Amino acid sequence: MAAISAQDLLAQLQWRYATKEFDPAASIPADTWDALEQSLVLTPSSFGLQPWKFLVLTDPAKKEALLAHSWNQRQVVDCSHFVVFAAPSAIGNDTVQSWIDCLASSRDVPAESLHGYQRVMEGFLNQLDEQQRLAWAHRQIYIALGQLMTSAALLGVDACPMEGIVPAEYDRVLALSSRNLTTSVACALGYRADHDKHALLPKARFHRSEVIEHHA
Amino acid sequence: MAAISAQDLLAQLQWRYATKEFDPAASIPADTWDALEQSLVLTPSSFGLQPWKFLVLTDPAKKEALLAHSWNQRQVVDCSHFVVFAAPSAIGNDTVQSWIDCLASSRDVPAESLHGYQRVMEGFLNQLDEQQRLAWAHRQIYIALGQLMTSAALLGVDACPMEGIVPAEYDRVLALSSRNLTTSVACALGYRADHDKHALLPKARFHRSEVIEHHA
Numbered sequence: 001m002a003a004i005s006a007q008d009l010l011a012q013l014q015w016r017y018a019t020k021e022f023d024p025a026a027s028i029p030a031d032t033w034d035a036l037e038q039s040l041v042l043t044p045s046s047f048g049l050q051p052w053k054f055l056v057l058t059d060p061a062k063k064e065a066l067l068a069h070s071w072n073q074r075q076v077v078d079c080s081h082f083v084v085f086a087a088p089s090a091i092g093n094d095t096v097q098s099w100i101d102c103l104a105s106s107r108d109v110p111a112e113s114l115h116g117y118q119r120v121m122e123g124f125l126n127q128l129d130e131q132q133r134l135a136w137a138h139r140q141i142y143i144a145l146g147q148l149m150t151s152a153a154l155l156g157v158d159a160c161p162m163e164g165i166v167p168a169e170y171d172r173v174l175a176l177s178s179r180n181l182t183t184s185v186a187c188a189l190g191y192r193a194d195h196d197k198h199a200l201l202p203k204a205r206f207h208r209s210e211v212i213e214h215h216a
Numbered sequence: 217m218a219a220i221s222a223q224d225l226l227a228q229l230q231w232r233y234a235t236k237e238f239d240p241a242a243s244i245p246a247d248t249w250d251a252l253e254q255s256l257v258l259t260p261s262s263f264g265l266q267p268w269k270f271l272v273l274t275d276p277a278k279k280e281a282l283l284a285h286s287w288n289q290r291q292v293v294d295c296s297h298f299v300v301f302a303a304p305s306a307i308g309n310d311t312v313q314s315w316i317d318c319l320a321s322s323r324d325v326p327a328e329s330l331h332g333y334q335r336v337m338e339g340f341l342n343q344l345d346e347q348q349r350l351a352w353a354h355r356q357i358y359i360a361l362g363q364l365m366t367s368a369a370l371l372g373v374d375a376c377p378m379e380g381i382v383p384a385e386y387d388r389v390l391a392l393s394s395r396n397l398t399t400s401v402a403c404a405l406g407y408r409a410d411h412d413k414h415a416l417l418p419k420a421r422f423h424r425s426e427v428i429e430h431h432a
Binding site: 001002003004006007008009010011012013014016018021031032034035037038039040041042043044048050052053054055056057058059062073083090098099102103106107135138139140141142143144146147149150151154155156161164185201202204205206207208211212213214215216 | 217218219220222223224225226227228229230232234243247248250251253254255256257258259260264266268269270271272273274275278314315318319322323342351354356358359360361362363365366367370371372377378385390397401417418419421422423424428429430431432
């Protein structure tokens with residue numbers, strides 16, 4: 001059953017935009033942020049493998065340390081919550097084992113009963129080289145980015161996805177490399193500043209007929 | 217302003233699952249599908265470049281032709297609407313020019329006034345080789361996949377994301393290669409069959425503390 005009308009959904013997707021200026025005084029309330037974290041946790045992924053970590057930065061000093069590695073985009077420091085999406089740089093049978101253990105526990109079945117599924121996942125990952133596995137993980141992470149931005153829009157929270165960052169520097173500042181993690185993308189969340197003129201620009205997209213093709 | 221409560225949002229994200237068996241008799245109503253197409257069109261992307269095409273298959277014969285190239289997963293044929301996400305296999309200055317033209321037209325400004333922005337985008341793309349540009353496009357497409365799945369859940373529509381497909385065969389069957397397009401991923405949408413026992417499995421995710429890390 002629908003939880004919202006199509007009109008209301010689209011109104012929120014029209015309302016959102018890549019926020020250029022956040023109101024540094026506006027914090028996301030704890031219960032709203034809690035829901036956004038849960039939307040991240042609930043993100044679907046290929047095989048359910050969830051190849052990700054989400055770092056949530058609210059500490060001003062830590063956000064400040066990333067500013068220089070973010071093309072000096074002020075959203076990093078002015079937002080309420082800054083999320084860094086990290087991918088595991090080594091994905092393999094251990095990753096699959098963790099997931100099988102989680103699945104067995106949540107379904108209350110022995111891990112051995114999921115052996116066939118485990119072999120399928122291992123087979124999938126083992127046919128990819130390291131770089132391809134990482135590319136696969138990055139793609140899954142972008143599902144999470146999509147789900148987070150859509151969820152934020154629905155809850156009236158502004159967001160700015162940020163690819164304009166230097167992943168290697170993020171990895172260094174956040175000490176990710178030693179933990180076999182590597183930065184994928186980031187997203188600033190909070191509330192738009194009243195004076196952000198980007199909020200007033202008409203939303204620009206290719207015409208629907210240019211991107212959607214019906215095979216009916 | 218929020219358009220939905222946090223509780224209702226999370227209830228829908230809990231309700232959704234990767235649907236294994238669709239009810240082949242259940243069609244998505246036209247107005248609901250229209251909203252889902254608009255959610256695809258409105259997807260945010262890096263620089264706003266929208267490197268994607270969405271093929272919407274409802275023709276049974278066309279869906280059937282993809283079944284053998286989809287690990288015989290019946291969702292392809294039993295769903296109401298099957299979406300194939302395709303990326304442009306050649307992304308370059310022409311792509312940027314199309315976007316600049318669209319942007320200028322929607323803002324009612326001369327394209328020349330966006331020259332600086334155009335150069336930034338060209339610079340970004342030109343530092344990537346062909347394979348990296350394609351990987352970048354695939355990532356953007358996964359934002360669209362995320363936004364589509366979240367939007368579907370909110371409208372009470374079931375979905376199954378499908379990576380288990382053979383992109384090269386999809387490209388052949390859908391005649392994408394000659395149009396400089398290549399298949400990225402697919403998503404089946406419709407309504408779950410009453411007897412799909414996967415709907416009853418408890419949702420399994422890594423514990424929140426395993427995937428979210430606070431730097432407060």
